[in-house]
Amino acid sequence: MSSETNQILTTDGIPLEVSLKKAERKNKIKAFLLVAPLLLFLIITYVFPIGDMLFRSIDDKMVTQMLPKTFKAMENWDGQELPEEEVFAAFHEDFVKLVEDKREGKLSTQLNYTKNGFKSIIKKLRRASKKFEEGNYKEQIMAVHKRWADVEYWRAIQRRAPEFTGQKYLKGMDMYVNEEGKIVSVEEDRRIHRVLWLRTLEIAFFVTVFCFLMAYPIAHLLATLPMKYSNLLMICVLLPFWTSLLVRTASWMILLQQQGIVNDFFVGIGLVADNNRPEMMYNKTGSYVAMTQILLPFMVLPLYSVMKTISPSLMRAGKSLGGTPFVAFWKVYFPLTIPGIGAGCLLVFILAIGYYITPALVGGASGTLISNQIAFHMKSTLDWSFASAMGLMLLSGVLVIYWLYNKIVGIDNIKLG
């Protein structure tokens, strides 16, 4: 009631809020129309693919749809003893239909992912099922192969019942759901993904550190040199941006190979023996060197834009108040560059963690990253759902880093320009 009596009216007697909304509606619509193309573009190229990727990574409908009756019959099965005749009958019915559609091969591939040994027994079952008589399918199927009488294999089938599954994510962390339904790690010698994840983090971390160490002095020079020289230096920094990534990586291959320029130089000045040239490529060193060079501008630019705003009189003030040049730098200048450091490190780290071409070309076996593994599953094994799962894990990792950064430093503290 009080709000009604307090309502402010315009001179024409229309409530002020209504009038304001009306007056601003046109502007709002205009503003929205301006962003609409970008919004649409983002939805089509970004939101939709990521949504699709998420769906693909957990989608496990294939087996569910191939064996609908079997899973229906299995609902009452406790998984302790072999299932009843009813389940076998349903399975036979589903199977006959699959054979008619010539899809039993796919079933065997899928079931083989869950448990090894399905391929051969399904092949045998297909041959045998042609001569099956009506009724008592349990006996007939169990007679095809002894594995069909093994409860483990029926449990494996049952595990494929849900339409959605997280097993691709577990696989990405070298884990799986075992026969008892527990999440366990795979054997030591088959754990390939964890190593890759750790290596990705390690390389991204060190590339960030190297970039920072090199970019800080460059950015400082850029911000303090007279315009004449700083423009030239800026072009040097930006030059890599204007060169194709592939060309740059290829030139690193020329420089770093064992008979390459850098090695020739080392031999020339007597640093290393000619017959003992170090390998600087097709290993981690190659990834470090090439990625640091390629990502350097992403560190220099945010640092530069922050340093440009720091008045030179602050350093002078620090010195005139009695601070040695180092104290003035460390207590006054450095803290003021933290927003730029944060932006640069976050940018370089996130770019490095998903880097693909450079490690693929110069990284060799020990210098490849998780993105190379993702590409491998996209192109070679065609296990897209697994590639999607790993892509999403990478994405969520980046989001976690972003969140951590926000917690520790504060994202509003970031400055890109």
Place this chain on the structure above:
Amino acid sequence: MASKKDFVKFDKVDKSYDGKVLVVKDLQLDIAEGEFITMLGPSGSGKTTCLMMLAGFETPTNGEIYLDGKAISSIPPHKRGIGMVFQNYALFPHMTVYENLAFPLRVRKIPKDEADKKIDKALSMVSLQGFAARMPGQLSGGQQQRVAVARSLVFDPQLVLMDEPLGALDKNLRESMQYEIKHIHESIGVTVVYVTHDQSEALTMSNRIAVFNDGKVQQLSSPDELYEKPVNSFVAEFIGENNTFGGEVSDISGGKCKVKLANAEILANPISVKGKGERTTVSLRPERALINPSTKMDNLHKGKIEEVIYHGDHTRVRINLLGNPEFILKVPNSSSNLDIKLGNEINIGWNSDDARALDPK
């Protein structure tokens, strides 16, 4: 304590940035202990360069600067112990007011309780008690200015340099800060070298003013002397308002000279003219000329009123006088106002002592 006459001494200091142009030429300047000296001049006159050389951020190209008898050219800025207030305050934006003030004390390793006392004292000096926990960004321009002053004084330097510290403040605040800085100077007796291009600021605050132009000190004297007795036409023009007549000396005798203008002759005080035939610019302050003077004055001429501008406490009258259409008079707005109307012909008189015959422009 006997104050030293040459606490700071610039000895034949030259400064050039590019090896072609001298920004400061043969600077010879002594500053006494406890003095408030202002370097005044248009931009590019070399005053800030002098300050930067004294602070240690620029090195003299030639000559030497002495502080308390010691040559300081080879001493880095942080060892000179000179307090400095910068043009845009240069407060550390990531530190609180307290931390800003504590910075010079911490680097000198002064114990915390003693430092706290000094900080309290410095803050109360600029009446900012209770602001210690604020960040500089939360303060107004005037408050930031005070913090900068407090910070430059908190470690008890013998010498404080101020580089146009009030340039960014609005007029009223600037005036009140002028008095505040002047009072702080008087109460603690620190030597202050102050740089400004604002002449009223310089006149208000200083013991002595060094007027800079073209890399040289044109005149070094107390504010009143600077205004009343400028030694050359640049100073006369730069400080306060000024009416000028350009002419030629036709006679010089008995401490007076006759200056021949285009179509008249006036009597003037020969300052920098020596003999007949020299070109000269005669300078006269607007308030020294009177309309229809009641007492006898040795210059009396007729002029026509071209413009009348009301200024509240006084009226500015522009008169076409002896071929100078820009002759300005300031008439106090009293009840017995004269008949000042546009187009009127009036008599204007002044004493020849006040008309200073200086170097030609």
